[in-house]
Amino acid sequence: xxxxxxxxxxxxxxxxxxxxxxxxxxxxxxxxxxxxxxxxxxxxxxxxxxxxxxxxxxxxxxxxxxxxxxxxxxxxxxxxxxxxxxxxxxxxxxxxxx
Numbered sequence: 249x250x251x252x253x254x255x256x257x258x259x260x261x262x263x264x265x266x267x268x269x270x271x272x273x274x275x276x277x278x279x280x281x282x283x284x285x286x287x288x289x290x291x292x293x294x295x296x297x298x299x300x301x302x303x304x305x306x307x308x309x310x311x312x313x314x315x316x317x318x319x320x321x322x323x324x325x326x327x328x329x330x331x332x333x334x335x336x337x338x339x340x341x342x343x344x345x346x
Contacts, residue, residue: 259288259291260288262287262288262291262295263285263287264284266283266284266287266295267280273306274305283298286298311323313336315329315334316334317332317334318332318334320332
């Protein structure tokens with residue numbers, strides 16, 4: 249196996265990782281494919297650029313809370329689970345003044 253073949257296999261492996269990582273981090277499929285192709289074709293340019301963009305997107309992580317009824321995760325602080333509709337935030341009458 250030549251050095252060129254090894255380099256192509258490494259670039260392909262990193263590009264596939266970038267695709268799945270981009271999908272996991274909320275990028276759309278076309279954007280994920282774009283990052284994957286960019287990394288495969290110009291690894292030295294697109295991989296650092298992707299990692300910088302990834303770090304900027306993850307600075308404000310979204311806190312996900314699991315529903316105690318359906319076990320699906322939701323964001324924010326809703327009164328009811330957006331998936332199953334059960335009450336997830338208990339109201340305390342003493343906390344309301346008025």
